[in-house]
Amino acid sequence: MNEFLFTQVLSELEDAVGVENCSTKQIDKLTHSVDYFWLSRMWSDRGREMPQADFIVSPKDAKEVSKVLKIANYYKIPVTTWGGGGGTQGGAIPVCGGIVIDTKRMNQIYEINTDGMYIECGAGAIYKHIEWAANEKGYATMHYPSSLTCSTVGGFLAHRGIGVVSTKYGKIDDMVLQMEVVLPNGDIINTSSAPKHAAGPDLNEIFIGSEGTLGIITKAQIRIYAQPEVRRFRGFLFKDMHGAFQAARELLQIFKPSVMRLYDEAETASLIKKIVGVSRPGAFMNVAYEGKKELVDVEEKILLETFKKYGAEDLGSDYGEKWWKEKITFFYPGHMMDLPQMFGTMDTIAPYDKIEKIYWAMKKAIETEFPNIKFIAHFSHWYEWGAMVYDRFICDNPPQDPIEAMKLHNRVWNVGVRAAIANGGVVNDHHGVGIKLGRLMKEQYGPAMQVFEALKKTLDPNGIMNPFKLGL
């Protein structure tokens, strides 16, 4: 963009959001160019600049977002939405430059409605802050991902996030009632006043997981839940994962624990040994169950009986409690994989008849194709019909050259995700697609991809919204 036009756009953006909320400073461009995506971290670690936006704007509400989108549409400037930047798929990186809309000024808590059991808040609210707001009234959001303290409500919605007590309380799409969204043309819309209706397809579902490619979520009604009277933990050691799967499926036909986490033998011997202290071979599983004490007593009895049937060794509650206490510690620098290692999480989801097969297929594919890469996994979100696998690859000595490192990284992902798709999995479970996996969307959806493409074309005819993300 030439200097004249740049200045023109800048003055229009300043008019839309206020001079102090529109930046072209290097520090703002830098900090909005590196998110939690391994490639962006590696690239900057090697001293290279990631693609940067030309303008960083921080609107305070949907009206200001609307003004920004109208300007962007007129001048055909790309727009990337940035919440907390905690995404792992490069979804928030402004790969084509243009405008970054940082949502964190939209952090208002408008209402804590204990009759309707929801909090209405701006999409830029840090999730931990709305958890505090719920706690003050004696409730909880029950959304506890590792990124709870650093990511925004809008970020979780745009990437369909999930937290550790999902098995009982659900994923973010189960936790939202209504949303306010600004469409690419600047129109401000509200989804229906309640979900689970028959008034056509659920509009929420069009924008949840859309990663800022179809519009920008600016406000949401997030569900709150009663605090459980008790929350109990139980650790188990299975001889192998097969028994654990059978036990878990049977258990889920009877009741839903809040936490269910099964670690494969490799992860039990590494992470779980290091952080939780279980040092024997096998597959560790942690289960939490919670609610009214009388019910929890019954659930505990059923859990112990069911797991015993499948040969699980009952390790008592200590390991589980330690795990709960340390659940976020896993993600602090120094406690988990970090540069200079290359690593990634290839989470996928499938029904019980396929999930084990997918795990073995991905493991085999990665370990055969890349003998120097480790493959570890755990299964962290469970349903009556299936589970998700959180499988990670770790390469201790990736190439120092950033271009070579990028090529290797993308090859590993291709191999892993293609193995998942070939065996009935999907591109991703809860981290999203971003730029990292966009190319694999067509492989997954085939002709069904045209539905997304049609939506994109209609809502965003100029293609300004988060280009090259989600394969759109």
Next chain:
Amino acid sequence: MEELVISEKAKKQAESCRFCWMCRHLCPIGNATGQERNTARARALGVSMVVRGTYDLSTIADNVYECGVCGACTNNCVTGWDPKIFIQEVKAELALKGLLPEYIKTILETYASTGNAYGAKAPEGYKDTKGDVLFVLGQDAFYRSEASYKGAVALMDKIGASYALNEKANDTGATLNFLVGKTKETEDAAAACAKIMNEYKEVVVYDPVDMRFIAHEWKEWGIEVTAKVVSFNDYVKANMGKLKVAKGKNVYTPQDNYAYARDLDDTETVREILGQVGEVKDMLLNRKEANMAGSLLMDLYMHDVQMQVARDRWFNAAAMDCKVIVTENPAEYELLKATEPEGSRVMTLEEAILENAK
């Protein structure tokens, strides 16, 4: 391109924090501005890119001055990293290389010409006095917070203490330390203060930020203090018996100052004192998790943000239905006063005591 020379220790902190946002929710500045650059991670990313030679040192100058050095991030960090270390070292480097932002240069000029960052004069009628114990009020209380100065002196009088006041002793070097980190000028200011202090057997330090500076940096930098240095809170607690206080019905909410709570590991003295004069009720984010309510030095160059930082604290108090906040620090008192919502009240600790003293 100006490079950045910082210690290995500082580099290590920056290299760890640069990819982490786990303490974002607690940063009072980041919460007030909503700006991504106001996170420990963003500051670390900036530092690490300058260390790598990708950007000039001047790129990160403003950003280090947007940190309140309050340590909320450090306290929350389960892996023990401390962003304050690299923040302070970068400031010293900026000073050394002549790259300080203009607004910091202006404050330093004011400091050089008037002896304080605010260009203020001593309180009206003030005179240095003699006594057994040296009472160090600190620059914020002495030059910028009349209520703190008057209340502190009134409480010392009520205790019947024989205390000396010395205007020069109010400059412990904490002001320069915030502005330019560890430089020769900062060390000289600290040494000059120590020299005055060492003329006494006992010194009472009013501002926890000064107390922290003396307890940590002075010690680390080898500045010798022969006097016994006690914090105002400890001194008051030890002398409560002389005050003839009665426990009233008022409910007080401590605004834990970060220096007391985190660096000096003292969250209970204020509660014990307040417990003798009324009921104590905590607000959201208390004790070691306290959020700062602002800095008067930062108020000189980012006023609106400091107002928002203080308003956020009122919001934390309201969330727990707390109406009367009691401060231990003059800066927090002034900023909370400037943003006091209707129906709420901020008091200094000495005000709270005096209103219950016979």
